[in-house]
Amino acid sequence: xxxxxxxxxxxxxxxxxxxxxxxxxxxxxxxxxxxxxxxxxxxxxxxxxxxxxxxxxxxxxxxxxxxxxxxxxxxxxxxxxxxxxxxxxxxxxxxxxxxxxxxxxxxxxxxxxxxxxxxxxxxxxxxxxxxxxxxxxxxxxxxxxxxxxxxxxxxxxxxxxxxxxxxxxxxxxxxxxxxxxxxxxxxxxxxxxxxxxxxxxxxxxxxxxxxxxxxxxxxxxxxxxxxxxxxxxxxxxxxxxxxxxxxxxxxxxxxxxxxxxxxxxxxxxxxxxxxxxxxxxxxxxxxxxxxxxxxxxxxxxxxxxxxxxxxxxx
Amino acid sequence: xxxxxxxxxxxxxxxxxxxxxxxxxxxxxxxxxxxxxxxxxxxxxxxxxxxxxxxxxxxxxxxxxxxxxxxxxxxxxxxxxxxxxxxxxxxxxxxxxxxxxxxxxxxxxxxxxxxxxxxxxxxxxxxxxxxxxxxxxxxxxxxxxxxxxxxxxxxxxxxxxxxxxxxxxxxxxxxxxxxxxxxxxxxxxxxxxxxxxxxxxxxxxxxxxxxxxxxxxxxxxxxxxxxxxxxxxxxxxxxxxxxxxxxxxxxxxxxxxxxxxxxxxxxxxxxxxx
Numbered sequence: 001x002x003x004x005x006x007x008x009x010x011x012x013x014x015x016x017x018x019x020x021x022x023x024x025x026x027x028x029x030x031x032x033x034x035x036x037x038x039x040x041x042x043x044x045x046x047x048x049x050x051x052x053x054x055x056x057x058x059x060x061x062x063x064x065x066x067x068x069x070x071x072x073x074x075x076x077x078x079x080x081x082x083x084x085x086x087x088x089x090x091x092x093x094x095x096x097x098x099x100x101x102x103x104x105x106x107x108x109x110x111x112x113x114x115x116x117x118x119x120x121x122x123x124x125x126x127x128x129x130x131x132x133x134x135x136x137x138x139x140x141x142x143x144x145x146x147x148x149x150x151x152x153x154x155x156x157x158x159x160x161x162x163x164x165x166x167x168x169x170x171x172x173x174x175x176x177x178x179x180x181x182x183x184x185x186x187x188x189x190x191x192x193x194x195x196x197x198x199x200x201x202x203x204x205x206x207x208x209x210x211x212x213x214x215x216x217x218x219x220x221x222x223x224x225x226x227x228x229x230x231x232x233x234x235x236x237x238x239x240x241x242x243x244x245x246x247x248x249x250x251x252x253x254x255x256x257x258x259x260x261x262x263x264x265x266x267x268x269x270x271x272x273x274x275x276x277x278x279x280x281x282x283x284x285x286x287x288x289x290x291x292x293x294x295x296x297x298x299x300x301x302x303x304x305x306x307x308x309x310x311x312x313x314x
Numbered sequence: 315x316x317x318x319x320x321x322x323x324x325x326x327x328x329x330x331x332x333x334x335x336x337x338x339x340x341x342x343x344x345x346x347x348x349x350x351x352x353x354x355x356x357x358x359x360x361x362x363x364x365x366x367x368x369x370x371x372x373x374x375x376x377x378x379x380x381x382x383x384x385x386x387x388x389x390x391x392x393x394x395x396x397x398x399x400x401x402x403x404x405x406x407x408x409x410x411x412x413x414x415x416x417x418x419x420x421x422x423x424x425x426x427x428x429x430x431x432x433x434x435x436x437x438x439x440x441x442x443x444x445x446x447x448x449x450x451x452x453x454x455x456x457x458x459x460x461x462x463x464x465x466x467x468x469x470x471x472x473x474x475x476x477x478x479x480x481x482x483x484x485x486x487x488x489x490x491x492x493x494x495x496x497x498x499x500x501x502x503x504x505x506x507x508x509x510x511x512x513x514x515x516x517x518x519x520x521x522x523x524x525x526x527x528x529x530x531x532x533x534x535x536x537x538x539x540x541x542x543x544x545x546x547x548x549x550x551x552x553x554x555x556x557x558x559x560x561x562x563x564x565x566x567x568x569x570x571x572x573x574x575x576x577x578x579x580x581x582x583x584x585x586x587x588x
Contacts, residue, residue, distance in 0.1 A: 140570060158552055256434075
């Protein structure tokens with residue numbers, strides 16, 4: 001087990017290095033000369049040279065990459081050009097908000113995915129299977145921004161049932177209840193696609209187990225439907241874990257649209273603002289943070305998978 | 315009389331073909347110039363005289379804009395899938411048939427791209443380029459290729475030791491002949507069916523990039539860009555703002571349903587990873 005984990009950790013290192021190189025390249029190769037952007041086209045040559053030396057642009061690209069990587073590893077991601085604040089200081093509070101939203105959405109994904117998948121697996125040829133399949137396809141096809149706009153139009157603007165954005169009411173009691181009310185729409189919008197995928201995978205896995213000799217044996221011993229389902233669901237859980245983990249990673253990236261449309265002050269929203277303001281250090285830091293989290297979540301899933309299914313370790 | 319052997323596939327194919335036909339027929343169907351606005355007719359609700367689907371914040375006819383927008387929006391979804399199918403097949407087959415060093419180098423590079431969340435990789439590539447259709451197509455091609463390459467690699471690996479390949483090699487077939495005559499006929503259908511299931515996703519990603527301002531620049535109509543343009547009207551005219559969202563949703567459902575029925579027909583249990 002330890003060897004398996006170490007091997008996976010080692011494999012993640014080149015991946016992360018590659019990811020950081022791509023992120024660095026997006027800023028280093030971006031069209032336009034930053035010196036001209038700062039000083040204007042008519043600046044004297046000495047001033048241009050001095051600025052290039054001060055921000056390190058006169059050095060070769062690989063050196064600049066290693067320098068940037070070294071700073072990034074110690075938590076120094078540079079200064080945001082649009083707010084003049086350290087990128088890390090902007091990213092950290094936003095990460096907390098994103099994790100809150102992701103956790104709420106992930107709860108919906110697991111609950112809805114398991115319910116919908118089980119519904120589809122119970123009867124191999126019934127209308128429930130077709131209904132569950134159609135619902136899952138619809139959910140998988142629903143882009144977060146479309147769902148977010150439609151939900152806001154119906155529930156926030158037309159019926160005025162739920163808030164259209166933000167994390168808390170400006171004037172109100174505040175607290176957990178208020179936060180939950182604000183979470184309903186963004187979490188639903190973020191959850192639909194992963195929920196549909198989870199339902200599909202869980203249905204396939206559960207159907208296989210329910211049609212296997214294990215299920216026949218349980219039934220032959222006189223176990224009730226509920227008990228058979230409970231045993232079979234346990235056997236189908238590794239598939240659920242794998243797809244669930246992938247969906248957690250998917251949620252992390254999907255928040256760009258949902259947070260923007262619901263004014264949720266997380267990483268996605270920050271990234272959108274940074275893109276709009278062409279604040280490249282902030283874009284770079286945000287993408288690096290989300291991509292690292294993405295790799296980390298995948299690593300955790302592998303570890304959990306190996307823990308419950310010994311066949312994976314070999 | 316023609317009998318339809320696979321009614322579900324036929325239905326899904328029709329639904330997916332409809333937006334393509336509407337895009338091609340945009341000049342014939344659009345009631346007005348998509349870029350000409352009349353400020354007096356701003357934000358008319360659907361059903362207004364002369365504007366069946368209403369107008370946007372600059373008084374431009376929404377039906378005309380949605381129809382014309384289908385052209386860049388569908389191109390940005392279909393073209394990257396075609397590029398990814400070609401490039402992915404090439405990379406996957408190469409990795410599976412060449413020596414260990416090449417295989418490892420290609421697979422590790424794919425892993426890096428695969429480790430990137432799709433939307434973020436698209437954003438990263440698109441920020442490098444001048445916003446436009448070309449940037450969107452290139453960015454999405456980079457995002458989709460690794461997944462296709464994996465499918466092509468797995469499929470080629472599966473048949474690599476098959477007896478008919480050995481027989482062809484023994485009877486003196488060159489490597490090119492081997493790939494073209496023996497490997498491609500097996501791998502291509504699998505790759506094509508897998509690629510077809512990516513079209514819906516690509517259309518959604520493309521509109522998303524435009525929504526973030528990284529796609530076709532204004533005033534050219536594009537579904538994602540229209541979503542962003544109509545966003546300020548969400549609280550006064552929610553149904554107008556919901557229109558492009560509904561169109562993207564419907565097109566995405568149609569293409570995903572087609573991809574799913576095709577994949578079901580091939581008997582492949584492979585689910586799209588995201």
